[in-house]
Amino acid sequence: MTYVERAHERGITTLTLNSPHNRNALSTRLVTELHQALADAADDAAARALVLTHTGGTFCAGADLAEATAGDAKDGPLASPGCCAPSSHCPNPSSPGSPATSAPAGSACSAPATSPSPGRSPPSPSPRHGSASPPP
Numbered sequence: 001m002t003y004v005e006r007a008h009e010r011g012i013t014t015l016t017l018n019s020p021h022n023r024n025a026l027s028t029r030l031v032t033e034l035h036q037a038l039a040d041a042a043d044d045a046a047a048r049a050l051v052l053t054h055t056g057g058t059f060c061a062g063a064d065l066a067e068a069t070a071g072d073a074k075d076g077p078l079a080s081p082g083c084c085a086p087s088s089h090c091p092n093p094s095s096p097g098s099p100a101t102s103a104p105a106g107s108a109c110s111a112p113a114t115s116p117s118p119g120r121s122p123p124s125p126s127p128r129h130g131s132a133s134p135p136p
Contacts, residue, residue: 020056
């Protein structure tokens with residue numbers, strides 16, 4: 001059994017979290033399979049969009065606490081500070097000098113399109129918790 005199922009149809013790659021026995025918790029195995037599936041999708045020129053879905057009643061319960069408390073994840077991808085860092089497959093589309101504000105075609109990245117309407121400025125990023133003054 002695989003914890004991340006893959007399907008591809010008409011330019012759309014669908015990745016399905018398939019670990020319903022633990023509510024699709026982010027175990028070392030699921031994260032490893034998900035990283036590989038995302039890398040494969042990013043390398044697939046036929047993939048124009050990516051859908052991430054799930055089996056069972058919960059999309060994802062978060063970290064697999066049973067694995068973490070057992071000490072099994074200490075050397076796995078969940079313990080790595082870079083487990084969620086941008087990868088070379090998904091460059092930051094809104095970096096300075098970038099002509100686009102959404103992910104390039106064929107990319108497995110799913111950055112929201114933030115192109116403003118004519119005559120309007122793009123939306124401002126949300127302030128980090130605790131760094132903004134209270135609302136008026």
